[in-house]
Amino acid sequence: MVDVMQTYMQDAISLVRMHRTETDNHDDHGTTTDYGARRRATERQRIRIQNKEQEKQSFDRSLYQIKETPMQTLQVQSKKLNGLACDFCSPSNNEQHLNAELAQQDVINILRVGTYNKSLTKENGTFFNWIQSWFPFMVHCLRLTRFPLPQVADSVLKDDRLKNAIKISVEKTVEELKTNAGNDFDEDWQYEKTLKENKQRAQRLLLDMRSKISDRLLRFASLVIFKLLPSFMSGVIAHPAHIDMLKKTAAASPNVPLIFLPLHRSHLDYILVSFILYNNEIRAPIVAAGDNLRIPFFGALLRGLGAFFIKRKIDPVAGKKDIVYRAVLHTYMQHALAAHHNVEFFIEGGRTRTGKPCMPKSGVLSVIIDALNSGTIDDAFLVPVSVNYERLCDGNFVYEQLGEKKKPEKFTSAVSAIWAILNSKYGQMRIDFNEPFSLKNLIKAYENLPELNSIETTPHILKRLISARRLKHQPSTSSLYGTDVVNEEHRALVDSIARHVVYDCATATACMTTNAVAFLLLTRFRNGDTIDVLADALDDLRKTLHGVRTISFTGDSHSVIKYAVDLLGPNLITMEEKDGKTFITPVANIRSFIELSYYSNSLATHFVLDAVVMCTILKMTESHSCNSNSAGYQIKRSELMELCKKYCDMLRYEFLFNKPCQKLDNLLDDSLERLKEQYLLSIPSEANSMEDMKARRYYAHFDESSEDGYDIPTSDEITIALPEGGHGKRVVLSSxxxxxxxxxxxxxxxxxxxxxxxxxxxxxxxxxxxxxxxxxxxxxxxxxxxxxxxxxxxxxxxxxxxxxxxxxxxxxxxxxxxxxxxxxxxxxxxxxxxxxxxxxx
Structure with a gap:
């Protein structure tokens, strides 16, 4: 570009000089000669040809640069670091954990050796550098830190907890047999027989369950993943500040286990979380996996990579607890934690079939809390993990959503699935490790709160809520919770922590290209539209999400849409040229819409509270349950909030609307104000400003008998208008x-x-x-x-x-x-x- 500008300036100077020469000749001779005119015309023609040639060369160079430059949509960026610990439940140690310089950096691709872990690229002589240049992945894997990975299965059978559980199970079985038997029942013989059977069963259960995590297999698997993953994925993306926080936490407390709690989307989650941790010199965890994955070869492979297999259904007979199995699982996990193993389990239980987070399963988390309460471990750091894929590698769950049974995993189906994956493209996988927080500190914070679901985050309210209640630890072998959960406080504590983790994971989940495009198509453009219209809508969506949700892509919206459409494929979205315009249209059949909803639902969770408020207002205005005038609809705020809470209560198994440390009323108030700021509705009355909402919240916590002299706002009537300009966005929220x-x-x-x-x-x-x-x-x-x-x-x-x-x-x-x-x-x-x-x- 500089060369072109210089050429233009030189040509301009030449023309000025020529003009001056012509003027001088005209002044000297009165008129120009024919020869001079022809010469000047020839010179001007030469300059025009020269300029055209230079412009062509400049254009060619630009095309070459565009061709050789990677698409912007394949670059990812996250300037705002999400996933920090809750300031209220677990005061954040940002000053200690967070590296401010790393927090401002872009995300990294784990598949590129040397770009994310500078400490592993050392100078070690010419011969070593030659080997490293030819075999970088092998050298990288050989350099990884070797962590102690003790096997704990042998000590489990000697544990008093398991022995006691076997004794209780035998006594119950003998008692049942005695009740149904005749007078010739030999109780001693039956007791010894049943005891032997239960001991053998406990040993079989342990052998089927145990992990055989191996450092050698982890290194070999890392090398294979480095080689195979790029054939079907363009990147495995993480933030360097998240990795750095984990390293600092592990280094500061080497004997305190890290408990990784990912949202579960794909079978790849098992492998990739361990792969990322191990390749960043963090001890690989043992992973709770469903026993449906205990299939030939692949089951042994997963076991060597850290998996321990647990049953999907712990109690095979309804209403009757399998005491021995529960004790084996409980004791095995306790010994693993005592041996300083990091642990990973999926807080949702299984993979999400809808794309949005499932309600948490608290059983395994209760074992960890019991280990802390019993003194088996001094503390544990919980690490919520958000995982997302541009395109799901495991296919889809359409058939299951239509009512068909889930197909069981088999060796042949696993091989065919892997072969199909290796011959397809799935874009990027994004993983965000939230800030680790102390389980001990979190329990202390929760124990002091009498109402977990009605907490205001103002300091003077917090002081009023503090109490001296303590949870009672009552060990038991018959419950996976560690108590026979007659203690409702313990159940509430475990469930609240689990819900908090899932909420944190959901809010930290990055928005991928396919999430954004699918969301727009299903909420606003179900019949399709031109790519220009979709690009404008995507620009608007990105502005809405900016600063509050991680967006895992950059670049021009036209390119983003084309990239996402190509990735999802023609079975879901078509792209056609008509009358010189490009039309993007979702494929109009049931299966396609169900699969698209999987990707869309990742964003639906972000807008759900705004959608509840907007839908409730539309319900009240359309049902004529409120008066209307020229200014809008007169609505009682109390009725609006009450109906919103009923809507949330109806959908309580679909969405987590708030953390246990948040009050739903406050979040609904915030949503109402947010809708007003986005011009989706207007509230003409000045009495309903954000300042008034804050004042109402603040004063509501003072007793009516307070002598401070404050007057609590009593106005309940509000007037709501629905501007025409916000119709499109209101349709989105309704959808x-x-x-x-x-x-x-x-x-x-x-x-x-x-x-x-x-x-x-x-x-x-x-x-x-x-x-x-x-x-x-x-x-x-x-x-x-x-x-x-x-x-x-x-x-x-x-x-x-x-x-x-x-x-x-x-x-x-x-x-x-x-x-x-x-x-x-x-x-x-x-x-x-x-x-x-x-x-x-």
Whole structure:
């Protein structure tokens, strides 16, 4: 570009000189000669040709640079570091853990050896450098730190906890046999026989369960991953500041285990988390894996990489605890923690089938808390981990959402799946390690809070909530919680920590290209539109997310959309040229919309509270339950907040709306103000400003008898207007919750099939799937992704907890029936009316 500018300046100077010469000649001779005119014309023509040639060369150079420069959409960036510990529950040690310089750096690609771990690239002589230049991955893997990885299985069988559990199990079994036997029952002989059987079973369970983590296998697996992963993934992305925080925590407390709690999306999660940690010189964890993965070869491989296998269903007989299995698992984990093993388990239990976080399973976390309370470990650092993929490697869960059974993992299916993966492209995988926080400090903070779900984060309120309550530790062998959880405080503590972890993971999950594009298509452009319109919408979405959610891509929005469409493939999204314009359209069939919803739901969790408030306002205005005038709709704030909370309560098994240390009312107030700031609604009254909301919150915590002289605002009436300019965004927020509303209403309409007699859970699910499928095919429901068995089961949980239905277990089969109060036509209509008063489409 500099050369071109210099050429233009030289040409301009030449023209000025020529003009001066012409002027001088004209002054000297009065007129110019024909020869002079021809010469000047020839010179001007030569200059024009020269300029055109230079412009062509400059253009060619630009094209070459564009061609050789990697696409911007493949670069990732995260200037704002998310995932720091909650300041209220676990005061952050940012000054100690966070490297401010690293926090400002861009993310790194773990697959590029030497770009993320400078300490592993050493100068060691000419011959060594030659080997390193030819075999960089092998040299890197050989240099990795060797950590002690003790095997603890042998000590488990000698533990008093397990011996006591076997004794209790034997006594119960003998007692049952004695009750059913005749007078000739030999109790001593039966006791010895049952004791021997239980000991042998405990040994078999332990052999099937135990991890055989190996340093050599970890090194070999790292080398294989370095070689294979780039064939189907463009990068494994992490933030250097997150890695640095983990290193500092591990170095400061080498005998305190790190407990990694990832959200679970893919079978690759098992391997890649350990791969990233091990290659950054952090001790690889042992990993709780489902026993469905204990298949030939691959099961042994995972076991060597740290997996220990646990049953999906711990108690095979409903209503009867498997005391021996629980004790084996509990004792094995206690010994692993005592041996300073890091531990990884998936707090959701299994992989998410919908793309949004599942409700947490607290069993394994309770074992770790029990180990802390019993003194087995002095402390543990919890590390929430957010994992996301541009394209899911495990295929999709469409068939399961349509009601079909999950296909069990087999050796042949695993081989064929790996072969298919190696011959496809899946974009990037992004992993964010949240700031580690002390479990001991967190428990102390929670023990001092009488109401975990109604905490205000103002200092003077915190002082009023502090109390001296302590949890009682009651060891037991019959419960995975470490107590027979008659202690509801202990259960509440474990569940609150688990919910906090899942919430932290969800908010720190990075937005990938496919998440953004799928979200826009499903909420705003279900019928497609031009790429220019989508690019403008994507620009707007990125502005909305900026500073509050990690965006794992940069570059021009047109390029981002084309990249995401190409990655998702023509089975989900089509890109066509019509009349000189590029049209992006989702494939119009049920399976495609269900799969797209998986990627979209990652962002749905971010907008869910705003969507609840917006949908509730639309419900109140459309149902004419409020007065309207020229200024807008008159609504009572208390009624609005109450209906919003009912909506949240209805969807409590779908979304985590708040952390245990947050008050939902405050978050709903914040959402109302946020919608106002985005011009999706307006509140003309000055009395409803953000300052008034803050004042109302503050004064609400003073007793009415307070003599401080403060007047609590009493105005409840607000006027809400819906500006025309915000219509598009209001549609987006409505579309976030509309698929769930349609599913819930389909389940409610299916309750008629339960009258007078019950159905098995699977039969009732089939009835619900048929009902919502009919609505979709008839055009009464435009959201094909409403066909979701996961959402149906969550609705059934809500109905059960609300007392509308009863779920019993008969011979291992779950039976669903209407509760006695609602087992009639009027009862079903009453349920329908109550749910219909909340949901909006």
């Amino acid at each position: 976030v919750l509309a698929p769930y509303s349609h599913t819930y209403m389909a389940v409610i309409r299916s309750l008629d099939s339960l009258r007078d007699y019950g159905l098995t859970e699977n039969e009732f699910i089939k009835v619900c799937v048929a009902e919502i499928t009919k609505q979709v095919e008839n055009g009464n429901c435009k959201y094909s992704e409403s066909i979701s068995t996961d959402t149906m089961r969550n609705c059934m949980k809500m109905l059960e907890k609300s007392g509308y239905i009863e779920v019993s277990n008969v011979g291992g089969t779950r039976i669903v029936a209407l509760s006695k109060k609602y087992d009639n036509i009027d009862g079903v209509q009453d349920i329908t009316k109550q749910i219909d008063s909340i949901v909006t489409f």
